[in-house]
Amino acid sequence: MRGIMIQGTASDVGKSMICTAFCRILSDKGFEVAPFKSQNMSNNSYVTVLGEEIGRAQGVQAEAARILATVDMNPILLKPESGMKSQVILFGKKIETMDGMDYRAQFYEKGLAAIDHALANLKKNFTHLVIEGAGSPAEVNLNDRELVNMTVAKRADVPVILVADIERGGVFASIVGTLTLIPEKERVKGLIINKFRGDVQLFEEGIRFLELYTGIPVLGVIPYMDSHEIEQEDSLGVEAVQRLSSVKGGIELVICRHPYISNFTDVEPFLSEPDITVRWAETVEKIGQPDILLLPGTKSTIADLRYWKEQGLGTKLSELHGNTWIVGLCGGFQMFAETLTDPQGHDGTAVENEEGFSMIPTMRVDFEKQKNVQRHRGTVKFADVEVEVSGYEIHHGKVTGSDYPLMHYGDMGEGYFHNRLLGTHLHGFFRDLHCRTAFLAPIRKQKNLSTPSPEAVKDPFDRWAEHVKSHLDWQKVTEIMGTDQ
Numbered sequence: 001m002r003g004i005m006i007q008g009t010a011s012d013v014g015k016s017m018i019c020t021a022f023c024r025i026l027s028d029k030g031f032e033v034a035p036f037k038s039q040n041m042s043n044n045s046y047v048t049v050l051g052e053e054i055g056r057a058q059g060v061q062a063e064a065a066r067i068l069a070t071v072d073m074n075p076i077l078l079k080p081e082s083g084m085k086s087q088v089i090l091f092g093k094k095i096e097t098m099d100g101m102d103y104r105a106q107f108y109e110k111g112l113a114a115i116d117h118a119l120a121n122l123k124k125n126f127t128h129l130v131i132e133g134a135g136s137p138a139e140v141n142l143n144d145r146e147l148v149n150m151t152v153a154k155r156a157d158v159p160v161i162l163v164a165d166i167e168r169g170g171v172f173a174s175i176v177g178t179l180t181l182i183p184e185k186e187r188v189k190g191l192i193i194n195k196f197r198g199d200v201q202l203f204e205e206g207i208r209f210l211e212l213y214t215g216i217p218v219l220g221v222i223p224y225m226d227s228h229e230i231e232q233e234d235s236l237g238v239e240a241v242q243r244l245s246s247v248k249g250g251i252e253l254v255i256c257r258h259p260y261i262s263n264f265t266d267v268e269p270f271l272s273e274p275d276i277t278v279r280w281a282e283t284v285e286k287i288g289q290p291d292i293l294l295l296p297g298t299k300s301t302i303a304d305l306r307y308w309k310e311q312g313l314g315t316k317l318s319e320l321h322g323n324t325w326i327v328g329l330c331g332g333f334q335m336f337a338e339t340l341t342d343p344q345g346h347d348g349t350a351v352e353n354e355e356g357f358s359m360i361p362t363m364r365v366d367f368e369k370q371k372n373v374q375r376h377r378g379t380v381k382f383a384d385v386e387v388e389v390s391g392y393e394i395h396h397g398k399v400t401g402s403d404y405p406l407m408h409y410g411d412m413g414e415g416y417f418h419n420r421l422l423g424t425h426l427h428g429f430f431r432d433l434h435c436r437t438a439f440l441a442p443i444r445k446q447k448n449l450s451t452p453s454p455e456a457v458k459d460p461f462d463r464w465a466e467h468v469k470s471h472l473d474w475q476k477v478t479e480i481m482g483t484d485q
Contacts, residue, residue, distance in 0.1 A: 001122070001123045001126065001127065001128065001129055001156075002127065002128050002129075002158075002481050002482050002483055003128050003129030003130065003131060003156060003158040003481065004022065004129075004130060004131065004158055004159060004160075004161060004477070004480065004481050005131040005132075005133060005152065005153045005156070005158050005159070005160045005161070005187075006018050006019050006022070006130070006131070006132055006133060006160075006161055006163055007133035007136075007137050007149055007150075007153075007160050007161070007162055007163070007188075008133060008135070008136060008162070008163045008164070008165075009136055009138075009162065009163070009164040009165070009174040009175060009177075009178045010135070010136050010165065010168070010174065011134075011135050011136070012165070013163050013164060013165035013168075013194055013195075014163055014165060014194040014195060014222075015132050015133060015134075015163055016057040016060075016061070016132060017230065017464070018161075018163055018192065018194065018222075018468065019035060019057075019061055019130045019131075019132045020057075020060060020061050020064045020230060020461070020464065020465075021064075021464055021465045021467075021468035021469070022130045022468075023035055023061045023062075023064040023065040023130050024064040024065065024461045024462065024464070024465035025465050025468070025469050025474070026065070026128055026130070026483075027064070027065045027066050028465070031127055031128045031483070032125070032126045032127045032128065033065050033067075033126060033127070033128040033129070033130060034062070034065060034067060034073060034122050034125070034126040034128075034129055034130070035057075035058050035061035035062055035064075035065060035073050035129075035130050035131075035132065036058070036072075036073055036074070036118070036119070036122060036129050036130070036131045036132070036156075037055055037057065037058050037073070037074050037131065037132040037133075037134070037148075038074075038075065038076060038111075038114075038115045038118075038131075038147055038148055038152045039074075039075075039076040039077075039078065039111065039134060039147050039148045040054070040055030040057065040058065040074050040076070040077050040078070040134070041077075041078040041079075041080065041086070041134070042055055042056060042057075042077070042078075042079070043079050043080060043262055043299060044056045044262060044263055044264075044265065045077060045079065045089075045394065046058065046059025046060070046069060046392075047059075047373055047374070047375060047392035047393075047394055047427075048068070048069050048070060048071060048092065048375075049068055049069075049375050050071075050092070051092075051373045051374045051375065052071050052091070052092020052093065052373070053077055053079075053089050053092050053093075053094075053373065053394070054069060054070075054071055054073060054074035054077055054089075054092060055074040055077055056265070057132065058073040058074040058132075059073075060230060061073075061130065061132075063461070064461045064465070065130075070121075071091040071092040071118075072091075072117075072118040072119075072121040072122050073118075073122070075090065075091050075114040075115060075117070075118040076088070076089070076090060076111055076114055076115075076147065077089035077092075078103075081097065084099050084100060085097050085098060085099045086098065086099075086100075086103070088103065088107065090110075090114060091114065091118075104142075104145055108145045108147070111147045112147065112151075112155075115147065115151075115152060115155060116155060119155065119156055128481070128483070129156065129158065131152060131153070131156060131158060133148055133149045133152070133153075133160075134148035134149065135148070135149075136149075136178060137149035137150055137178065137182045137183075138177065138178045138180075138181035138182050140181055143182075143183055149182075150182060150183050150184045150187065153184070153187050154184060154187075158187075159187055159188075159189040159190075159480050159481070160187045160188045160189065161188070161189065161190045161191070161192055161219065161477075161480070162175065162178065162179070162188050162190070162191050162192070162216075163191075163192045163194050164178075164191070164192070164193055164194065165194050165195050166193050166194065166195055166196050166203075166221075167195040167196075167197065167224065171193060171206075172206065172209065172210065175191060175210060175214065176213065176214065179214055179216075188216055189216065189217075189480045190216060190217055190218075190219040190476065190477070190480055191210060191214070191216055191217070191218045191219060192218075192219050192220055192221075192222060192472070193206075193207075193218065193220070193221040193222065194222045195222070195224045196221045196222060196223050196224060197223070197224050200221050200223070200471075203221055207221070217473075217476060219472055219473050219476055219477055220468075220471045220472035220473060221471060222467075222468055222471050222472075223467075223471060225464065225467055230268075230460050230461065230464055247274070247275055247276060247277045249447075250274075250275035250276055250277055250447075250449065251273075251275055251276045251277070251291045251292065251440065251443055251444070251447060251449070252276075252277050252279065252288075252290040252291050252292070253267075253270055253276055253277065253278050253279070253290060253291065253292040253294060254279050254280075254281050254286075254287055254288065254290040254292070254293050254294070255267055255278065255279070255280050255281065255294045255295075255296060256281055256287075256293070256294070256295045256296070256308065256313070256332070257280045257281060257282045258295075258296065258298045258304040258307065258308075258331075258332075259303070259304060259307055260298045260299040260300045260303055260304050261296055261297070261298060261299075261304075262296075262297045262298055262299045262330075262331075263296065263297035263329070263330060263427050264296055264297075266296055266297065266329050266427055266428065266429070266430065267294060267296060267430075269430045269431050269436060270430065270436070272460065273436070273440070273452065274452055275444070275449050275452065276440075283311060284308070284311045284312050284313050284316050287316060287320075289320070289323075289324070290324055291324065291325065291443055291447070292324065292325045292326075292327060292443070293317075293320060293324050293325070293326050293327070294327045294328075294329065294332070295326075295327070295328045295329065295331075295332025295333070295335060296329050296330075296331075296332050297329050297330035297331045297332060297427070298330070298331035298332065299331075299348070300331075300347055300348040300349060301331040301334045301335065301340065301347050301365070301367075301397060302340060302342060302347050302348070302349040302351060302354050303347075303348060303349050304331065304335075305335045305340070305354065305356065305357075306349075306354075308335070309355075309357075313357070314357045314358075317357055317359060321359065321419070321420070321421065322419060322420060323420075324420070325420045325422065325443060326359070326420065326421050326422070327422045327423070328422070328423040328424075329423075329424060329425075329426075329427070329429070330393075330394075330395055330424075330425050330427060331395070331397075332423075333399075333415065333416070333423030333424055333425060334356070334365045334395075334397050334399065335356055335357055336356060336357055336358075336359035336360045336363060336416070336421070336423050337356040337357075337358070337360060337363040337364055337365045337399070337401075338355070338356055338358045338360070338361050338362070338363055338364060338401075339353055339354070339355065339356060339364050339365070340353075340354040340355075340356050340364075340365040340366075340367070340397070341353055341354070341364075341365070341366050341367065342354070342366075342367035344367070344369065346367040346368060346369055346396045347367045347396055347397065359421055360401075360402055360403070360416055360421070360423070362401040362402070362403055363399060363400070363401045363402045363416070364399070364400050364401050365397040365398065365399055366397065366398050366400070367396045367397050367398075368396060368397075368398055369396075370396075371394065371395065371396050372393050372394070372395055372396070372398070372425075373392075373393065373394050374392065374393055375390070375391070375392045375393075376390065376391060376392070376393065376407070376409050376414065376426060377389070377390040377409060378390075378407045378408050378409030378410075378412075378414070379407065379408055379409075380406060380407050380408075380417075380435060380438075382438040382439055382441065382442070383438075383441065383442060385438040385441065387432070387434045387435045387438050388432075388434075388435075389407060389426070389429055389432055389435045390428070390432070391426035391427050391428030391429050391431070392426070392427050392428060393425045393426060393427070394427065395425055399425070402415065402416045402423070403416070403418075404416055404417055404418040405417070406422060406423065406424050407424065407426065414426065422439075437451060
């Protein structure tokens with residue numbers, strides 16, 4: 001199997017995004033390509049069609065490669081909890097909760113076996129792998145038992161491209177220092193400078209220095225892209241949502257920023273709409289009178305519910321109801337209930353009966369030990385327009401008494417939709433352009449806004465891949481991979 005591994009000089013240098021671009025570029029060229037990351041750490045997981053959890057980045061990269069995501073693409077997922085512990089998800093299923101020392105001491109051999117098994121499975125179905133590293137490969141205190149960087153490159157037998165983020169500063173020291181400290185540095189066959197701002201010609205001397213000093217070619221300098229609209233895995237992308245969205249006279253979308261917000265990527269599709277301003281609100285006073293108020297997902301529904309109740313959000317919701325479109329996603333939807341119960345603390349806070357916002361007076365949420373993890377495809381009707389939607393559920397709370405279901409799949413109903421109040425557990429609900437357009441149509445009509453043409457909303461994967469490829473020596477990349485095109 002041919003492939004490439006993208007490692008970085010640090011966390012958040014853009015490894016996931018570069019891998020996403022490579023997956024789409026190779027898919028465009030007709031290769032059977034799959035993403036791979038041996039071990040990921042994130043609470044913002046992705047659910048496969050079989051209801052298994054993997055890292056969100058690998059799920060998104062699979063979409064870029066135009067394939068279905070599987071657990072082999074991320075065999076080990078760590079979901080951090082309190083007390084320096086993490087859930088260990090192995091091939092999509094939770095096996096135990098461990099702290100860092102126990103994991104390092106007890107899991108290493110099992111981790112290596114999982115990596116080898118996943119790579120063998122992928123080799124049966126794909127010709128190329130795009131492998132993502134984690135953090136930095138120069139963590140000298142961890143290298144003897146690491147499962148994410150050069151160990152993986154060696155077991156997959158692929159060359160490595162090292163990515164550095166110039167926006168952080170110190171790009172020369174970070175590259176040279178990393179190359180000095182990493183094992184098997186001979187595997188590093190190329191360098192990419194990411195998130196460049198300004199005139200690239202001003203960096204030509206820097207390129208010459210790096211190539212002469214390291215003996216490794218600089219494959220490209222990727223300019224910073226303000227709005228790529230591709231789902232990000234970590235909360236580092238939260239601020240970008242507001243910064244990149246500002247439209248005068250358009251639709252105002254306000255998002256309640258929970259203390260324990262999760263799956264914030266559900267709101268990112270709205271960034272592709274040219275007439276929507278997205279704004280975060282940490283307090284009720286900052287909500288104002290928006291066209292849409294959205295309560296996103298949360299790692300702890302009851303804890304965040306209490307936060308907003310103390311601020312008087314219930315009164316604000318009653319004031320807005322009927323005029324503003326109020327949307328609840330997953331935990332945000334559960335807050336609409338009359339009562340929430342969690343006597344065993346599966347949501348994180350043990351409580352017999354917690355009063356919700358009672359936006360849906362007949363609705364009750366009971367938190368159970370077994371997490372609901374599944375994908376759905378069904379239909380939703382906005383006014384006279386019926387559209388097909390798909391997405392995934394991943395939550396503990398079981399909802400009963402939700403009249404007026406939003407979505408129908410087979411004989412089942414899910415969510416709630418009545419009088420401009422919409423709720424659903426379905427993550428990814430607004431990703432489909434047709435669904436988003438149908439939802440926004442009455443709001444645009446009320447504000448005398450025209451519906452943008454589908455051509456104005458370009459596939460973000462295509463746009464990002466074109467951006468990256470145009471600033472790379474792609475011929476050199478293919479030579480490093482041993483690929484013909």
